[in-house]
Amino acid sequence: MQGPIITQFPQPADSAPPPKVDPETEKKALDLVQTLSEQVVNLHASANRIRAESEVADLLWVRDEKRARTLFTAAVTQLASQISELDYSDAEVYNEMQRILLSRQELILRIAPHDADLAISALQLTRMQGDNRSRYGGNWTANNEANLEMMLANVIAAKDPAAALKLARNSLSRGVSWNVIAFLPTLYQKDATSAQTLYKEIVARIKDDNVTRNAELANNAWNLLVSFEPPKADEDTYRDLLTSMLSYILTSNRQTAQGMNVAQNMYYQIERIMPLVDKYAPARAAELREWSQGVERTLDPSAKMYQEMRRISEKGSVDDMLALASKYPPEFQNMLYQNAAWKAVSSGDTARAKEIAEKIPDPVQRRQVTDQIDNQAARAAEGDNKVVEAHRLAEKANTLNRKLDILLQTVNTMVNAGGDKKAALDLLNEAKAVVASTPQSAAELTAQLRLAQAYMRLDTDQVFAILQPIVVRLNELVAAAVVLDGIDFHYLKDGEWIMPGVNNLGNMVGMLDQMLAGLGRIDFDRARTLADQIGRPEMRMLMEIDLVQTTLGVKTPVNQVFGMRGMSGMTIMN
Structure with a gap:
């Protein structure tokens, strides 16, 4: 059994809308939506059609709710049909199920802000076959x-907390999950009474399910204690749960491997738990501290070292850390001397840091730390001049890919900080020369897209100049891939290109899609002209939908990723 792993639950993303585009651009984008709404019927692949219908319906809702409802309903019907036609004897069925689950998630979360009842109906109509009763024991379907129930609950809670609560209870009926716990603060903001009621129901379910037989449930119970405290939580119920969990830990049998594992994992959480115990169960505090000391004596040498190192790193001196390093054998000294060196750097003593780094037994790690210290010292001597630093690091780069990374990262840092735009452009032009010196390849094409992305906030003309030939090249590559479909990869389904792709070419198409979408807010007409040059009609339609969404500031549903959200580097060989 695993011990408690206490996590920080993710907070909802900032919901502030992006700045509105000018009225003329908005009209052009909305006119394009109308055209696209008439074209979605021409799509044949279910995945493409469901995606297009749901995205266009989302865009149309304010302008033509009736038409939007029709598109949403059609997408739900097609998705339900896809699910009913799954062949569970097919070796590829799980890959297809994953694609369907992503489509289902996006569709339901696009409907939700417009009509909670319609979204809940879509959820019910598109359930997968399988046992949905309990999420414990690795039940993939139920999980x-x-x-998805809890993602939907979070979206609709602001407008319909009662419906959101009902979804949370449905989810809880399968067992206590982290996302039911994470939903409590959201519900509390809208309906404190309902949140406290749900909290009591979660605690009751934890106690009924018995944490001694379920490691995941024990983790969730501890996370509930640290993430939802009084006065939000009912204090009596909170104290009852805390006392139960303390009894679970303090009475665990440390003579067994399982019991010792639970105890040692809990030991690392004591500092976080202790203030709660002092406040809500003070009678158990002394017992817990004594228990902690007993567990500490059972830790293996490496665990003890990490504990000592953490304490000394927080409160001790460089000399304290060096003294600690002398206590341990060479296999532990790499990390200890590294930490001591960085503590010296943080105190401004670079010379001593380099002396300490020379004590690191492993030659590779010793060289890496020494180089990092030298770079930090050089950065300080340069007055934190980003351009000088970029040139210094780029000269040392042993591959073109690394040199390009350094230049583009520096440009992004400068632009984000509101730095010298002319200097940033000069660095970009150097990066452009680096890319131009490489032979054509997938990595070079990816580098071109990364370069275009870096230019977006500095020189729009350069972006379009880079993307124009890329569109031509990708059209040629896609045409070749269609001929090879099924030989190296499956690019098509029902005769249509499926986005997002799963290999290098699919990723590059996704990158271009996101680049064109981002350009919509800068120069909609030129971005659409480029999108219109995409050869395959289904690919062109999906890219134009993404163009409109980004231009109008429509957000992608939470936790849903379509295409490439950002540029990833690829290795360019010398």
Whole structure:
């Protein structure tokens, strides 16, 4: 059994809307939506059609709710049909199920802000076959269902907390999950009474399910204690749960491997738990501290070292850390001397840091730390001049890919900080020369897209100049891939290109899609002209939908990723 792993639950993303585009651009984008709404019927692949219908319906809702409802309903019907036609004897069925689950998630979360009842109906109509009763024991179907229910609950809670609460209870009926716990603060903001009621129901379910037989449940119970405290939580119920969990830990049998594992994992959480115990169960505090000391004596040498190192790193001196290093054998000294060196750097003593780094037994790690210290010292001597630093690091780079990374990262840092735009452009032009010196390849094409992305906030003309030939090249590559479909990869389904792709070419198409979408807010007409040059009609339609969404500031549903959200580097060989 695993011990408690206490996590910080993710907070909702900032919901502030992006700045509105000018009225003329907005009209052009909305006119394009109308055209696209008439074209979605031409799509044949279910995945493409469901995606297009849901995205266009989302865009149309304010302008033509009736038409939007029709598109949403059609997408739900097609998705339900896809699910009913799954061949569970097919070796590829799980890959297809994953694609369907992503489509289902996006569709339901696009409907939710417009009509909670319609979204809940879509959830019910598109459930996968399988046992949905309990999420424990690695039940994949029930876990996916519970996750989507809670994602939907979070979206609709602001407008319909009662419906959101009902979804949370449905999810809880399968077992206590982290996302039911994470939902409590959201519900509390809208309906404190309902949140406290749900909290009591979660605690009751934890106690009924018995944490001694379920490691995941024990983790969730501890996370509930640290993430939802009084006065939000009912204090008596909170104290009852805390006392139960303390009894679970303090009475665990440390003579067994399982019991010792539980105890040692809990030991690392004591500092976080102790203030809660002092406040809500003070009678158990002394017992817990004594228990902690007993567990500490059972830790292996490496665990003890990490504990000592953490304490000394927080409160001790460089000399304290060096003294600690002398206590341990060479296999532990790499990390200890590294930490001592960085503590010296943080105190401004670079010379001593380099002396300490020379004590690191492993030659590779010793060289890496020494180089990092030298770079930090050089950065300080340069007055934190980003351009000088970029040139210094780029000269040392042993591959073109690393040199390009350094230049583009520096440009992004400068632009984000509101730095010298002319200097940033000069660095970009150097990066452009680096890319131009490489032979054509997938990595070079990816580098071109990364370069275009870096230019977006500095020189729009350069972005379009880079992307124009890329569109031509990708059209040629896609045409070749269609001929090879099924030989190296499956690019098509029902005769249509499926986005997002799963290999290098699919990723590059996704990168271009996101680049064109981002350009919509800068120069909609030129971005659409480029999108219109995409050869395959289904690919062109999906890219134009993404263009409109980004231009109008429509957000992608939470936790849903379509295409490439950002540029990833690839290795360019010398």
